[in-house]
Amino acid sequence: MAEPASLKVSVWRGGADGALARFEVPARENQTVLDVVTHIQRELDPSLAYRFACRVGMCGSCAMTVNGRARWTCRTHVRKVVGPDGALELRPLANLPVIRDLAADLTPFFEKWRRARGRFEPREAPDGAVPEDFAVVPPASRARREADAGIECIGCGVCYASCDVVAWNPDYLGPAALNRAWTLVNDVRDGARAERLDAVAGDAGCHSCHSTQSCTERCPKGLDPSSAIAGLKRTLFWDTLFGRR
Amino acid sequence: MDLRPRSHPTYLAFVVHRVSGLLLALFLPLHFWVLGTAITGEARLEGFLRWADNPLVKAAETVLVVLLAAHLAGGLRVLALEFLGWRSRQKDLVAASAGIALLAGLAFLLNVV
Numbered sequence: 001m002a003e004p005a006s007l008k009v010s011v012w013r014g015g016a017d018g019a020l021a022r023f024e025v026p027a028r029e030n031q032t033v034l035d036v037v038t039h040i041q042r043e044l045d046p047s048l049a050y051r052f053a054c055r056v057g058m059c060g061s062c063a064m065t066v067n068g069r070a071r072w073t074c075r076t077h078v079r080k081v082v083g084p085d086g087a088l089e090l091r092p093l094a095n096l097p098v099i100r101d102l103a104a105d106l107t108p109f110f111e112k113w114r115r116a117r118g119r120f121e122p123r124e125a126p127d128g129a130v131p132e133d134f135a136v137v138p139p140a141s142r143a144r145r146e147a148d149a150g151i152e153c154i155g156c157g158v159c160y161a162s163c164d165v166v167a168w169n170p171d172y173l174g175p176a177a178l179n180r181a182w183t184l185v186n187d188v189r190d191g192a193r194a195e196r197l198d199a200v201a202g203d204a205g206c207h208s209c210h211s212t213q214s215c216t217e218r219c220p221k222g223l224d225p226s227s228a229i230a231g232l233k234r235t236l237f238w239d240t241l242f243g244r245r
Numbered sequence: 246m247d248l249r250p251r252s253h254p255t256y257l258a259f260v261v262h263r264v265s266g267l268l269l270a271l272f273l274p275l276h277f278w279v280l281g282t283a284i285t286g287e288a289r290l291e292g293f294l295r296w297a298d299n300p301l302v303k304a305a306e307t308v309l310v311v312l313l314a315a316h317l318a319g320g321l322r323v324l325a326l327e328f329l330g331w332r333s334r335q336k337d338l339v340a341a342s343a344g345i346a347l348l349a350g351l352a353f354l355l356n357v358v
Contacts, residue, residue, distance in 0.1 A: 068249025094250075162250055211323055213255035213335065226255075226335075230327045237328075 007082065009036060011048065012091040016098050020089070021045075027086065033073035034062050036088065037102065050102035057220070060156030064102050065091040070161040072220040093161040109157050109174065116177035117199045120184060123191030135189045147186040150179045150228050152221050159215035159225050171204035175215035175225035178206050182228035185235060197236060197245060206232040258339040262319035265312040272309060303357050307350050314349035318342035 007027050010020040023040050034052055041048040052062035057075040064073050067081050067089050082088055096104040124131040137144050159175035160166055166174050173181075181200050184190050200206050206229045215225040239245045282290040296302070322338045325331055331338070 065250075068247050070250065164251070210259055211255070211326060212251075212259040214250065214253070216335070217253045217255065218250075227326070227330065231330060233327050234330065 007036060007078065007086045007088050009040065010087070010089045011037075011040065011102065012098075013048075013101050014098075015100055018098070018101070020091075027078070031078045033064070033066050033071070033076045033078055033081065033088070033090070036078060037064075037073065037090065048102070049100040058154060060154035063093055063156040063158050063161070063220075065089075065094055065161065070094065070158040070218055072156055072158065075220065093157050095161050095163065095166045096157065104157070104161075106157055108170075109160050109176065110155070112173045112177040113155075113180055115199060116173045116181040116205075117192055117196040118177055118180040118184065120187065121190055121192040123189055126191060137188055141188075143186040143188060146231060147183045150183045150223055150225070153179055153223060154221060156220065158218050158220055162214040162218040164212055164214065165208055165210055169204060169208055172208050173200065173204055173206075175209075175229065178209075178232060179215075179223065179225040179228040182231050185232065194245060197232070197239065200232050201236050206236070209233070254336045254339045258319060258322065258342065261315055261343075262323070265316040265319070268312055269309075269316060307354050307357070310353040311346050311350035315342070315346035318345040 005027055007025045009023045009025050011023060012018055013021045023044055025036050025039050025044075028035070034055065037048070037050050038052075041050065050062075050064070052074060053059040055062075055074045057072060060072070062073045063070060065071075066073065066076060067083070067087075069081075070093055071081070078088065090102060092098045092102050092104040096106060096109060099105050122131065124135070139145075139148075153176060155176060157176070159179075163172075163175055165172050178200055181196050185193055185196060190196075209226070209229045211226060211230070213226040216223070216227070219225065236245075279290070279293060282293060297306075319342050322342045325338065326335070
């Protein structure tokens, strides 16, 4: 496909009641969406607010809505998402308060990680003491494989912004927090399994998930939060049935 | 509603599962009413069944069979996802569910025509 000489970029400006502003950005080879935003901020309008740090898909801070879909912008090539006429529409992540322009406020997102008890709580040393020896965790064990499947989350918020249940129920913990909880439920070194399962069992927890699997479809790291949520549902079901909780 | 973030197979499977469930729930009262006529009056039931022989009703019945099969297959898909913990081949499961639903509809049509 012949690439257009310039990109017609619509960028969200302002807070929740803002509007789209148009910019013309030169098209370049191997250009990422983050490159486009940076060009606008450095060459066209220095007042544009957006967020990034590592530029290589590790920090999870540059996610935005690109042509209607939540994506990590530093590793999204323009040519993969641009319309035939060079149109690019950039908005802040959905389901989160807008601070300004392309910067969304991730406070509710991380607050829900806390509510889902997403912090590792060592079983051997609940008071913070260093355990006497290393825990032996066979890498091939079922629990460790389950934990490994979700452990690479970078907290970018793409799954959270793509989840309809979050939009319908603002209290819903969301895919990332539940995925984190599932990795810890499967961590044999963790000592807060019962409390964590309680934290994710309520109306705003895993049972609210409708399995649309948008989180899994959109996760830039290729993780599968939907299956993690299914794992939590399954564990709660059997634990409740057999009176283990 | 912006369809761009929702245009993927498992979202479509979710919508089909929900909508088929709702439509089946709407059909249920009619179903019970017909069953009721079997108790209250044989002639009335006979009349209804003769009316139900017209092609338009048969077409509607085919849609109903597809809805029922889609809801069943979609439900089994969700159960497999939640209870078996299958991580891979989710989209194949969606395709298989759709295939089962359409096959059921086709089998019904073959039986009718």
